[in-house]
Amino acid sequence: MSYEHLNSFERKAIYYRHNSGESYRSIGRLLNRHHTTIMREVKRNKPPYYTYFDESAEDLAAERRKKPRHAKKFANKTLYQHVVHKLQEGWSPDAIAGRLKKNHPNDKGECVSHETIYQWVIKDYQVGGGLYKALPKRHKKRKKQRKYGDLRGKIKNRVSIHERPNVVEKRSRIGDWEGDLVEGKKGSGYIITHVDRATKYLMAQKIENKTAELFNKATISMFITLDTSKRLTLTLDNGKEFSLFNKLENRLNMDIYFADPYCSWQRGTNENTNGLIRRYFPKKTDFSTITDNELQEVVNKINSRPRKILDYQTPEEVFLLDSL
CATH class of the missing domain: 3.30.420.10 (Ribonuclease H-like superfamily/Ribonuclease H)
Structure with a gap:
């Protein structure tokens, strides 16, 4: 079995096969990886009730590799607290990151990427936190409505x-x-x-x-x-x-x-x-x-x-x- 970092092709395969219900062992055999590697990849990059996305996982992995192994968890606690507050206010990671960049265009120390925010949420979940609950959930797929005509009747003089x-x-x-x-x-x-x-x-x-x-x-x-x-x-x-x-x-x-x-x-x-x-x-x-x-x-x-x-x-x- 190989123990190198997962590549984008492997993550793409995990995305399609895991979300179609295939087991970790089956995916592992396909990619010549131990099934625990597949399981760890999915759990590391997916809070509960949310889908594993290969592109998000790739971004998060890249962020992790860029940071020193023994770096402090959060270099800027004020920034982290701001992000947590905005998540709890209902802002999406993209909205938080985009607004920070707009407010501080020349100060990278006051900005954070949406990928890093997702990473913070996942780390919080791994230690028992509940930040993931503030993330927007995926919408349920709407059922197609069958057309039987307007059962409530037409509104008189309505303009289409x-x-x-x-x-x-x-x-x-x-x-x-x-x-x-x-x-x-x-x-x-x-x-x-x-x-x-x-x-x-x-x-x-x-x-x-x-x-x-x-x-x-x-x-x-x-x-x-x-x-x-x-x-x-x-x-x-x-x-x-x-x-x-x-x-x-x-x-x-x-x-x-x-x-x-x-x-x-x-x-x-x-x-x-x-x-x-x-x-x-x-x-x-x-x-x-x-x-x-x-x-x-x-x-x-x-x-x-x-x-x-x-x-x-x-x-x-x-x-x-x-x-x-």
């Missing part, structure tokens, strides 16, 4: 998303929104979410039930505070709670469009943001126990997370400062 101006699709301006509802435990209420397509800026408010009247009242209270240049269009799905959209258009001077039935991907910005909200309020959460202040705290956290697509600015910075 296909009639929406092309500029909305380009995400080149602030003021084009996507709206939806997040449902709590049965009978406990809903959270209305509105997300700006370009900046990912979120507004949210609780309602007791999803009547069109309550939806309109809450939506108007959120949008009416914005400058008219920041409330141009709103795209919704086909729920009956949106049936009084004409009143919204008249009150807010916004053009409202409707996605095709069963095409949630047409409102992908909103769907992804709802996923972030679910990290704080999982399915079957009793929304009646959540205060308005608690919801706003979550909204603030989401709006304060740097996004790679915004050059590691936050949605709040881009939206409020018009720095798109």
Whole structure:
């Protein structure tokens, strides 16, 4: 058996075969490696509930080889504590690394790569820590929705998303929104979410039930505070709670469009943001126990997370400062 470092080809083989359910012994025989080498490679580079990725493992291995064997675990404790705090705030390793680089472009001592952050998380896990729980989990693969037509009926006078101006699709301006509802435990209420397509800026408010009247009242209270240049269009799905959209258009001077039935991907910005909200309020959460202040705290956290697509600015910075 060989005892040299695993190479990228071997890690690629481990990735495909381990994630398809093949045993460590079987992979070891294929690569002429002891099965404990394969097992150690996977466990060293994969916290629980997360997939082993060959590319991430390769990066982590390279980082380990670059560092002296007896180097201190964390040369900059302040930096490490900052990373831990941001992980606990819901930031991804990429967001943390990208923002540090943006804030300290000429000071490498205040920066850290996302690969190193993953390595810190893995080391923390190996000594019994729980930092891995702060990492974004992989999304479950969505089942394809079968189309039986719109079972909820058509909204009268709705305007199709296909009639929406092309500029909305380009995400080149602030003021084009996507709206939806997040449902709590049965009978406990809903959270209305509105997300700006370009900046990912979120507004949210609780309602007791999803009547069109309550939806309109809450939506108007959120949008009416914005400058008219920041409330141009709103795209919704086909729920009956949106049936009084004409009143919204008249009150807010916004053009409202409707996605095709069963095409949630047409409102992908909103769907992804709802996923972030679910990290704080999982399915079957009793929304009646959540205060308005608690919801706003979550909204603030989401709006304060740097996004790679915004050059590691936050949605709040881009939206409020018009720095798109």
